[in-house]
Structures are given as C-alpha cells and as structure tokens.
Amino acid sequence: MKIVVNGTEHQVEVDPQTPLLWVLRDVLGLTGTKFGCGIAACGACTVHLDGEAVPACGVAVGEVTGEVTTIEGLGNGVLTPLQEVWIGEQVAQCGYCQPGQIMAASALLRRTPDPTDDDIDEAMSGNLCRCGTYPRIRAAIHAAAARLRDA
Amino acid sequence: MIGRRGFLLGSAAVAGGLAVGYRVLTAPLPNPVEPDEGEAALNPYVLVTREGVTVIAPRAEMGQGVQTTLAALVAEEMDLDWSEVRAVHGPASLAYANSRIIALGLPFADYRESWVQELAEGAMELGARLMAMQLTGGSTSTADAFERMRRAGAAARVMLVEAAARRWDLPAARLRTEAGAVLAPDGARLSYPDLAEAAAALEAPRDPPLKPRAAWRLLGRSLPRLDMADKVTGQAEFATDVRLDGALFATVRTNPHLGAPMLRFDAAEAERMPDVVRVLDIGNGIAVVARTTWAAMQAAERVEVDWADAPYPSDTDAIFAGIAAAFDAPTQMALRDDGDVDAALADPRALRAEYRAPYLAHTTMEPMTASALYSDSRLILWAGTQSPTRTRESAAEVAGLAPEAVEIVTTYLGGGFGRRAEFDFTDQAARIAVAMPGTPIKMTWRREEDVRHDWYRPGAIARLVGLPGPRGPEALKADIAAPSIAATQIVRQAGMAPPGPDKFLVEGCFDQPYAIPAFRVQGHVANVAVPIGFWRSVGHSHNTFFTECFLDELAHAGGQDPVAMRLGLMRDEHAASARVLRTVAEMSGWGTPLPDGVARGVAFCFSYGSPTAQVVQVRQTDRGLRVERIWCAIDVGIALDPRNIEAQIQSGIIYGLSATIMGQITFAGGRVEQSNFHDCEVLRMDQCPAIETRILESGESPGGVGEPGTPPVAPALANAVFALTGRRIRQLPLVRELAFA
Numbered sequence: 001m002k003i004v005v006n007g008t009e010h011q012v013e014v015d016p017q018t019p020l021l022w023v024l025r026d027v028l029g030l031t032g033t034k035f036g037c038g039i040a041a042c043g044a045c046t047v048h049l050d051g052e053a054v055p056a057c058g059v060a061v062g063e064v065t066g067e068v069t070t071i072e073g074l075g076n077g078v079l080t081p082l083q084e085v086w087i088g089e090q091v092a093q094c095g096y097c098q099p100g101q102i103m104a105a106s107a108l109l110r111r112t113p114d115p116t117d118d119d120i121d122e123a124m125s126g127n128l129c130r131c132g133t134y135p136r137i138r139a140a141i142h143a144a145a146a147r148l149r150d151a
Numbered sequence: 152m153i154g155r156r157g158f159l160l161g162s163a164a165v166a167g168g169l170a171v172g173y174r175v176l177t178a179p180l181p182n183p184v185e186p187d188e189g190e191a192a193l194n195p196y197v198l199v200t201r202e203g204v205t206v207i208a209p210r211a212e213m214g215q216g217v218q219t220t221l222a223a224l225v226a227e228e229m230d231l232d233w234s235e236v237r238a239v240h241g242p243a244s245l246a247y248a249n250s251r252i253i254a255l256g257l258p259f260a261d262y263r264e265s266w267v268q269e270l271a272e273g274a275m276e277l278g279a280r281l282m283a284m285q286l287t288g289g290s291t292s293t294a295d296a297f298e299r300m301r302r303a304g305a306a307a308r309v310m311l312v313e314a315a316a317r318r319w320d321l322p323a324a325r326l327r328t329e330a331g332a333v334l335a336p337d338g339a340r341l342s343y344p345d346l347a348e349a350a351a352a353l354e355a356p357r358d359p360p361l362k363p364r365a366a367w368r369l370l371g372r373s374l375p376r377l378d379m380a381d382k383v384t385g386q387a388e389f390a391t392d393v394r395l396d397g398a399l400f401a402t403v404r405t406n407p408h409l410g411a412p413m414l415r416f417d418a419a420e421a422e423r424m425p426d427v428v429r430v431l432d433i434g435n436g437i438a439v440v441a442r443t444t445w446a447a448m449q450a451a452e453r454v455e456v457d458w459a460d461a462p463y464p465s466d467t468d469a470i471f472a473g474i475a476a477a478f479d480a481p482t483q484m485a486l487r488d489d490g491d492v493d494a495a496l497a498d499p500r501a502l503r504a505e506y507r508a509p510y511l512a513h514t515t516m517e518p519m520t521a522s523a524l525y526s527d528s529r530l531i532l533w534a535g536t537q538s539p540t541r542t543r544e545s546a547a548e549v550a551g552l553a554p555e556a557v558e559i560v561t562t563y564l565g566g567g568f569g570r571r572a573e574f575d576f577t578d579q580a581a582r583i584a585v586a587m588p589g590t591p592i593k594m595t596w597r598r599e600e601d602v603r604h605d606w607y608r609p610g611a612i613a614r615l616v617g618l619p620g621p622r623g624p625e626a627l628k629a630d631i632a633a634p635s636i637a638a639t640q641i642v643r644q645a646g647m648a649p650p651g652p653d654k655f656l657v658e659g660c661f662d663q664p665y666a667i668p669a670f671r672v673q674g675h676v677a678n679v680a681v682p683i684g685f686w687r688s689v690g691h692s693h694n695t696f697f698t699e700c701f702l703d704e705l706a707h708a709g710g711q712d713p714v715a716m717r718l719g720l721m722r723d724e725h726a727a728s729a730r731v732l733r734t735v736a737e738m739s740g741w742g743t744p745l746p747d748g749v750a751r752g753v754a755f756c757f758s759y760g761s762p763t764a765q766v767v768q769v770r771q772t773d774r775g776l777r778v779e780r781i782w783c784a785i786d787v788g789i790a791l792d793p794r795n796i797e798a799q800i801q802s803g804i805i806y807g808l809s810a811t812i813m814g815q816i817t818f819a820g821g822r823v824e825q826s827n828f829h830d831c832e833v834l835r836m837d838q839c840p841a842i843e844t845r846i847l848e849s850g851e852s853p854g855g856v857g858e859p860g861t862p863p864v865a866p867a868l869a870n871a872v873f874a875l876t877g878r879r880i881r882q883l884p885l886v887r888e889l890a891f892a
Contacts, residue, residue, distance in 0.1 A: 014443060015425055022445040026400055026593075031392035032385020034565070036516055037598045038448070041828040044516060071385035079384070086383045090375065090794060093802060094214030095382030096389060096516040096565030121837035128828065130516045130566050131214040132805025134839040136798070 003064050005030065006073025016062025021045045023061045024070060032071035032099045036128065043127030046100035047071075053107035055126075071099035074106060081151075082106050082144045089140040093131035101127050105141050114145045183244035191347035193310055194355060195246040196225055196303035199347035203331055204231055208238040209247035210296070211287035211537045212378060213567030214802070215857045216795040219376045221296050223791065227369045228304030228362060229311075229343075230328040238377050240561035243539035245283055250299075251291035252284070255654075284644065287537040288572055288685060290759035290855025293791060297853055298361075305359035307350070314349035315341045364789075373794030378563070390520045390562045391444075393533045395591035398522070399428055400444040401583050402595055404451040405436030407603050407822040408461035409682050413437070415457050421450040430454060431586050438583045444595050451597070461821030463680040470679055470818055471507070474612050477632040477677035484652045487661035490669030495626030501618045502708055504701055507882040508693035509815035511608035511686055512825070514833060517565020518601040519576035523584035524591040525550065530557045530581055535564030537572040541644055545574045546581040557581075568806065569685030572644070573606050602831050603823040606684030607816055609634045609677075613660075613697035618669075619709035623716045624702070626669035629660050631694060635676045640684045659694030659862055663757055664725035665702075665717070681818070687806055691758045691862040696811075696883065699754035699866030704879065713753050713870065714741050721755075727786045727849050728755065728762040734784035734845055739766035749779075752870025756862035759855025761787050765804070767840075767867040769875055775890030776875070778808065778840045778868060785859060788850025796856045800844045803860020809834035811865040813886045838891065 003010055003020075005028060012027050019038075024030040024047070033056055036044030040058035047056045050066035074080055079087070082105060092098045101124070108115055108123040115123070120141055129137070184192035184207060190200045198205040208221035222238040225231075241247065308328055315333035316323040318341065327334050332342045364371070381387040406413055416437055418430035426446035431438045437454050441447035464470050522533040530550050536542045539559045547554040564571050580594045596604075611633035618626040637653040653674055661672035686692060706713040714736045721729045732755055736742070739751065748771040755764040768780040783800055790796055813832045817824045825831035865883060872889065873879050880888055 015446070018443060018445050022443045025391075026443040026445075029394070031388075034389075034517065035444070035595060036518070037828050039598075039827055039829065042516070042598075075384075079380075083383045087375070087379050090373075090379060090798065092214075092376075092379055092382035093216070093798060094212075094516065094564060094566045095378065095387050096563075098382050099385045102383065125835040125837040128516065128833055128835060130514060130568070130806065130833065132802040132834075132839075133798075134805065134834075134836045135801055135842055137836070138839075 001062060003061060003068060005068045006070060007067070012061065014061065016060060018061050019057045020047070020059045020061050020064055020068065021056035024056060030070050030072050034096055034099060036097070043100045043104060044097050046103040046127060048103060048107060051107065051110060053104045071103060074102070080106065081147050082109065085140050085144040085147060089136050089143060091133050091136040091140050093133055097127060097129045101129065101137055105137065105144070108141065109144060109148065113148050115141060183242045183246050191351035193307040193347070193351055194303050195244070196300055197229070197307040199343050201344050203235045203237070204229065204343055205237040205239055207241035209241050209244070209285060210292040211535070211561060211564050211567060211571065212240070213287070213535070213537065213564035213571065215799055216376055216792065217287070217292045218378060219374060220293055220792050220795065221300055222377060223369045223374055224296055224300035225304035225307075227367055228301050229308045230330065232330040233369060233374060235331055236377065243285060243543045243559040243561070245285070245540065247285045248283055248540075249286045249291055249295050251295040252286050252289055255289040255291070283540070284538065285540040286572065286644070287567070288569065290857045290859065293853045294760065294855065301361050302359060305361055306355050309356045309359045310350040310353045311343055311346045313353055314346040318346070318349065370791050371789070372792070374792055376795065387563050389517055389565050390522055390533050390535050391593040391595055393522055393562065395522060395524065395593065398591040398593050399440050399442065399587065400447050400593050400595070401438055401440045402444065402447040402451050402597060403433060403436055403438045403579050403600065404454065404456070405433070405600070405604060406458045408458050409604065410462050410680055411435070411459040413456055414459050417455040421453040424450045424453065429587070431583060433579055433582050438579065438594075440583065440587060440592065444593070448597050463821070465821040466819050467817040470681065471610060471612065473679040474610055474632050474634070474677040477675035478614065478630060480675060482673045482675055485671050485673045486652055486654065486657050487670055487672040489667070489671070490626070492626055492628050492669040492671040495618050495669040496616050496628055498618050501616050501626070502704060503616050504704060504881060506613045506615065506697040506700065508611045508696060509817070509883055510610045510681065511810055511814050512602050512605045512816050512831060513566070513568045513570035513686060514602065514831060515566030515568060515570055518598050519596040520594060521577050521580035522591060522593045523580040525584040525587070526589045528552065528556060530584060531560065532557065532577055532581060533560045533562055534577045534580070535562050535567070535571055536574070536577060537564070537567050537569075538574065538644065542574040542577045545578055549578045549581045550585045568687045569689070570605065572685055575604070598828070599826040602825050602827060605816075606640065606682045608686030608692055609636065609681070609683040611693040613694070615697065615701045617701060617705045619705045621709060623709065623711065623719050624667050624705045627667045627705070629672045629698065630675060631657055631660065631673070631697065632675040632677050633693070634679050634681070634683050636683060636685065636689060638676065639682075655690040657690065657694065659691035659756055659758065660698045663698065664728045665720040666724045667720060687803065688758060688858040688861040691756055691858070692807070692810070695754065695756040695862035696865040696869065699756070699863065700869050700881065703752070703866070703870040703873065712742065717755060725757070725762070728757055730849070731755070731762045731784040731786050731847060732764040734847060735764040735766050735782050738784060738843060738845055739768070739782040741766060748875070750871050750875035752867045752872070752874055754863040754866035754870060756859065758859045758862055761785050761854035761856065761859040763859040763863055765863040765867045767864065767871045769868070769871045771875060772892045774892035776872065777892040778812075778838065781840050781842045781864065783842065783860065784845045784847060785856070786847040786849050786854070787856055788848060788852050788854040790846050790848050791853055793846055796846055797844045799856040800860040801842050803858060804842055804864050805834055805839060807861035807864035808868065811868050811883060811885060812838070812891050813884050815884050
C-alpha cells in the first residue's frame, strides 16, 4: 500500500492493521515519532494527519488516506517559529515526549492562533510529560502565539 | 544536631572511601577515549577533534541537563566558545566512576559509638566497590564533577598553552586563551585542533590551577542546553532510534508474578503469525523477534505460558500486613536517639498517628528499551542507562563474554528517575542478540510490561508519637517500616549492602535539622519480596510525607503556626535551612488572609545537600480540589545553571505531585493491577499548577537539584488539604479520599 509522509510517497508492504506509528519507526526509519503507551493515552506518537494532531499508535496504516506529517517534516528541514520558541524557552528535558508535544502544539496554533490557558489545557492534556515540562510548554505556546501576532 | 555530628562522621567516612577510590582512580588506567586519526584525547574528559573540542560528560542525560552543566565545567576552564562545544556520554569506564555516590548509603547522623569501627571498615570496602561504578543517581553528578571536570579542563588548557609556547618559542606565561585558541601577545592565534597532537605528547599537569569564581564566564549563567535542538527536531537518539541496517524488532513478556520463573510455554500460534521471526525462552518469560515491533507485541500476547507463583503475598492488604509485621521484629539501630523519648512520651497528651505510602512505579515516558548486536563474539549494547559499567558487567555474564567484549553505547534516556539504574532490560536485549547472531535487535517493552515489571518505590508505614508543646514538639518518636533498598538495590548494584543500618529506610526523617529535645527514629526492615529500587528521592519520598505531616499535626495541637514552629526548631540547628523556609514564607505571603475556599500548606526537606521548602495553595472548586500554586525555595550552594536548576525543581515537584495525588501500584493475585496510563494515571497539563522557584546560594560547592524538589510536595499538599477541609489524610495517594480538579 501507499502512504504519503512528509510530502514523499512510500510503498510499504506490511500487515494493513499495523499502526502508523510502527510503519513510521520500523519501516520508514522516521524515529522522531515515539512509542509511549500503544493505547492513545500519552501523546508521545502524535503526528499530523491532514494537519490534525492524531496519535499514530491508534491509526492502522491501511486506513491512512491523507498526508502524514511527522516531526521530521514539520518545518521541511528548517526550524518552525514554534520550534525556535521551544528552544528559546528551553522546554525539553529528557526530550522523549517533545516531538509529540510540538506536533500537538503546532496543530493547536493552526486552529487557534492565540490560545487561552483553557485552550492549551484542552489541546495539550492528551500529551504526557514525566519530566514536568508543562509550565515551559505553556510558556512556549503563549510565546509562539505572541510571535504569530506580531508577524 | 545533624549539622555538626553528621558532618564530622560524614567527612571521616567519605574521606575513607575517597582514599580507596583515589587509589583505584589513580592506578594507571588507560584513557578510555579512543581518538580517531587526527584527534587527540588530552584526558578522559577532553577529546580534541579536527573541528574543536568534544567534552566527555559521562553521566546519563535523562532530562536533567547534566551533559550541559558538565560540559560547561570543562569549557569554562578551557575558554571554549559555548556555541562550539559538543558533549558525548563516552564509553562505559572505571575512569568515570562516581566518587560521591558512596556517601548516599552511609548513616550520617546519630549512631552508637560501637558503630564507628564497623562503619569505617565497611565504608572502605563498599567504597572500593561503588567507586568502580559509573552511576548516575543520588543527585550527585554535578557535585562529583565540580572539581574533577574543572581540573580536567584546566589541565587540557595548560597542555595546549605549553604546546603553543614551544611552537612559538615564547614563555607560556605570556600566552592567553580565548574561544578555543591560544593567543600570542602579537595577536597570533593557534586553534586547539592545531595544537592537539603536540599537547597530547606533553605530560599532564598534576594540579592545574582553577579560575576563581569571579572570573567565570559560563558557570553561574543560564546556558542553552546542548541537547535542546536535537530534542526539538526529533533527531535526538534514544536506544531504539539508532540506525542499524537489517535490524529486527523484539519485545518481551515475563512473569507478572515478579521474581518467579516461567514453568512452560507454547509459542506455536505466535510463531505462525505474519512477520514473526522467532520466539525465545528468556528464563522468566519469552521474547518475540519480528519484522516490526507491533508484530512482536501482538505475538507476545498469543504465547501460552504457565507462570510460577509470586514469592510475596498475593494482594496489597497482605503485602502491607507483611510490612506492618516488621514493627514486631527486633528493631534496627536507631539512627537518631536524642533525649529521653520514653519518659517524654509517657505524657497522656502525646499524639499518635499511623501513615502509609504506596508502592510506586517510575513510568518513564520511554518504556524500557535497548538495541543490541552480537557478532564475532562481541556484543554492542545501545541503552539509555544510568549505570553503564554495571550494565556491561551483567550483559557480559548473560552473553558468556568477558566485559571487554561488551561495548555499551549510552544513548539519551527517555526518563530515568532511578528506573534506568537497573539492568534487567539490557540483560534481555543481550540475551536476544546472542540468540540472533549478526542481526541487530531493537527491543521495546510494551507499556503494560513496563508498569508491571518495575523495581518499585517500596510501600512504607510510619508510626509516630509526638508531644506538642508551647514552643514546638517536646518529643517525637518515629518508627518506619518498609522493605530495604540497601538490602536489595544496592546489593544488585554493588554486590553488598552499605555498612550499618539502612539509611534509605529513615532518610528524610532522622536527618532533618530539627532540634527536638527528645527525638528517636527507628527503621524496621520488612521482609516482602516485591522488587524495589531507587525512585526519585528514594526514602525521602515517603518519609518526608510522614514527618512533615505529623509535624503539622503537632503544630496544630500545640497552637502554633507551622512555619514559625519549624523555624524555631531549625534556627539554631541549620541556618541555611531556616533561610529557605523564611524565603518560601515571604514568597507565598504566608500568614496573609486568604479568600474562602483557599488554603495553604507548608513542608520542608533537607536532601542531597540542598534544603528545600515549599508552600502549596489549594482551592475548592465544583469539580474538586484544585492545586493552584506552588512556591519553592531551595539552597543549592552554588547555582551553576540557574535556568536549568529551575527546570529541575519544577520537574521534581510535578513528579512528586503526580504521585501524591494519584500514584499507586496495587497487587491482586500476585500481579500488579495497573497496566498503562489509563489505570496508572500521571499528572497532565490541565492539573499542573503555577510554580514559582527561588534559588539561594550559600555554599562553596553545588548541592543536588534533581531530587530535592520531590519530597516536600506531598506533605505540603496534604497539609494544605487539612488547612482547607480539616481532614488529616494519612495515606497516599490523596485521590483515594478526595476528588481533584
């Protein structure tokens, strides 16, 4: 079957029931997307499917019809303003959840360019972080929104 | 008086250990860094490549930013341009043994005189063994490296300057260094890579001078983390992210009755599944090797297995009955026994309370993972590990190889918190790789395996008796029962337990700077065989809850303000501790009136060299209790990187808050009942409070920062709940009795 990931079409020969996550990681070698729970409860595997944030562990590859964007393809090789802000705020600690957090935050900002704290809570509470980067994630999303406003 | 007595004993014991360690470390050890063509390793921490300087930062980067701070120690003394600095974990090696870890297990405070001899001897022997370990833990990394890695940087600089002096035929004293180069008075410039080969041929100076603190350009400043860009773009490599051509994928399924073997298994159905390559017997369970991780995980579920029974009581109540039974066994030596506790507590006004803390899982965001390749009688193991040398030793044993035939490549850790000090998962990867020679294996645990096969923070019970008085408690007796970390985890790591009583059992209680006239703390080792290990802040994680909540009870019973009462107890005992408590009271506006439905609680803990005080503010809402704000003051001695320290304090608080509100591991039928984030919940963004941190610096060396944020939050929150509701909750997690919004 064919899937389009980060603008490139791939032919993959796996069981169509295989979750998109494992096709990205094990077949395509796109290891920026992480495995955390396998039950869509932690957000570590968040990718964009036609621009919407979805947990890649909960989508069978055979059912993927739209375009997939992963952390590797988010800025087409350059840092997005969101990623720049993320670096500026020094958000990441262990870093394992961060690709999923950034994919979720980026989808939020596309939908809601100037989110309130409640918007952030709603959009980001599916993404766990055990290092406790939540305060800086919140700060980074607000800072990115401010940059978008000023741009 | 932990202050004085603790310090004296500590110094003597640690000095003993260091003496041994010094011999070990100064014996002629080959530099473990193997430079490539055109590179030079000036010492175990400094590799000069053609491009610049790579610092070997040999502590696990598990989120705490340690590689950045360790690299800064070297970069400061070498006068490197921060934007040019690279840091790597480097190889597993005795050269990187942690000389500070030894102090963690030593009973620092009260003890009987007869312990002195045994303690000193034991410390020497244990020191020698632990010295031979490269371990990241106990919030020791920065303290351990503070002198060592600055000296390494200074020594490298001296060698590079001398090489330039010879090249130019000028006295070294007339040269200076800047941005990775040596400069002559006339402005001529030689970069470190140009000098590296000549410098490496020179003898290293024995005692190179260090910059005075006033001359620091990097240390003491908030530096951009070296790992940040890679972690924000998905390029940071964790153990199963390494590029290995032709790799197969594996997972394991082991006996949920922890510590028991597998009796038999039937893999016929699993082996017929698409993409499954092999099912292996790994002793206490099976491993599946497949063409995708998902195929391996699906197949693991389909293997039919009979498991042997658990070696511990089958449910939570029976396990806690086993812990409580330790109170009836002969007590361990009291680590603190001041005044006449029995006489004081014969008073009928004495308060009594029993507190409980549950078993806890670590639930690192990255479940246990490792990659491995076995070929030509050599094993390469890629792992996020806090203990690379012990991991190598154990993997070598599993693989039937000499340790020299095993190479450990330490990748980034997707969280550690003590879990990745263990080597069960790396042993499994080694076993699988040996069964699949020539094929790289990427092993990933299912989250269910991770939750159900942890080395848990032990459950614990405290029985406390205290006598309130007009100026604070006149007497306090704490009896704490829990399984022994020293007798299990330390034995796994070091082959023997630390000498004397188990300090981990009572730390956070006996060693706190409270001058209570009659004060006894006794540990009772419970014989319950549930696997346990280091969990962020170890014994402090439960004992601070017990101690600080009960002190709150005594304050209320004695009609005192909880902050004022603690200040009275610690003012003459430890000035830095009193200062952080006063600071957090100021920050939070402690004592100022609050609106209805809002309340605050306070708690304190001295851990890992850094006194830490917190105030938690809660608000009653329609949906339950909301943890609104947390204030934290910590004295870290010297703050090497303030912004990173702030991140660590937030991290420790949120980790502790999650456990306080909702963390627990329970047992039924000999198995852990929780399995994944739906029933083993952790704090999410929408419940995370605003956190304000203030960092004080009153010392001459850096204290720990990775763990001290964790202990005070549980009692500060429980004390706030009492202030709000009048309910004294003595058992964690709080969600057993309260709804949280």
